[in-house]
Amino acid sequence: MTDMTEAIISPNLIVDNEEDSTKLTLAYEWLYEVPRTIVDKFSNHIKYLDISHNKITLNHCKIASLYPWVGKLKESCPNLQYLCLMGNPAAPSYFNGGTFYEYLQYRLFIISQFQSLNHLDDRKVTDDQRTEALRLYKRPFLERLVSPGSRGGISQLMQAPAKWNTVHGKLNSLWSKAKNRNLLI
Known part of the structure; x- marks a missing residue:
């Protein structure tokens, strides 16, 4: 096995394009x-x-925060299927001092951002994880302010005159539910 860090650059990888020398493709290079x-x-x-x-991992790259990094990755690679972020501070695990809860929240957040993700870190993405990730992270914030059984939903909220006490009460209710369930909003 060769050491990829010292690999010789194949001439067919580097196309010195006079029009745009800021582009480089390494697609389909294993x-x-x-x-x-x-x-x-x-x-x-x-x-x-x-x-x-390719199957490039981003292990131990010192990624400290998922925001806005994940948004940029999602924008650049919307059809990402394999992602490995192990060893980064933003990817908590038992190995870097994270708790199981932190690991689970991180995992579900990443899964919610990439619909085509099949494998995250050292595990396959399951259908149950995908369902839970979408439930936790894809529900628009305004929907959470309107009670599920209310008639009119968001349109009712948008047309009704805003009263600070009502909004404040709903936010407090939402916040206390999240704290009681130990879930991130």
């Missing part, structure tokens, strides 16, 4: 990581890097 030689040579001027159809 990569598990981006070779160090490519990072060293191109990282200062590449703005567009296509690494699609």
